[in-house]
Amino acid sequence: MPPKAEPIPKSYANGGGSHSAAFIEKQRQRLLDLRDSLVDSMSGMTRDTIRNAPEGSEASGSGQHQGDAGSDAYDRDFALSVLAKEQDALYEIEQALRRIKGGTYGNCEISERKIPIARLEAIPFARLTVECQAQWEKEYGNRRFRPSNEVGFSGGIPQEDEDSVTVSLDDDDD
16 A cells, blocks of 8 residues: 655645645656556666576676676666666655655755746756756766755765764874
């Protein structure tokens, strides 16, 4: 049984969101379908990659020709590269679903302007307007945009709490 669908935030229903509640609901369903498809694809590819792995190390005493071992290694590397890209897409989908839940879906995360419907229909997990995306790529190349609160552990900001302990790796007990 699929998980219970979460309601669209009231900010959309009351017109406070950047797009209509009907459009947001349609996009939410598209994102959920895309996520399911991606997870199925990733699990199938992972299963196939593991199943096709040769016994023992490549070109070992198992009688496998070095050329075949090289092809197998290339195939595994390619599959892992595809899985990494799909994992990144899955992350973006999850973040878009969070933005829907939080009432910020469809707003550019840099300019805070409304992302056009055509862009969201083409890329349902888009974070930026075309203009902001172009500016980002001009400044940072192919690096993905991530708000500071999504970078690293705890948003890249060291967190102190009463339970944290400083550990020294020095041999001296000064």
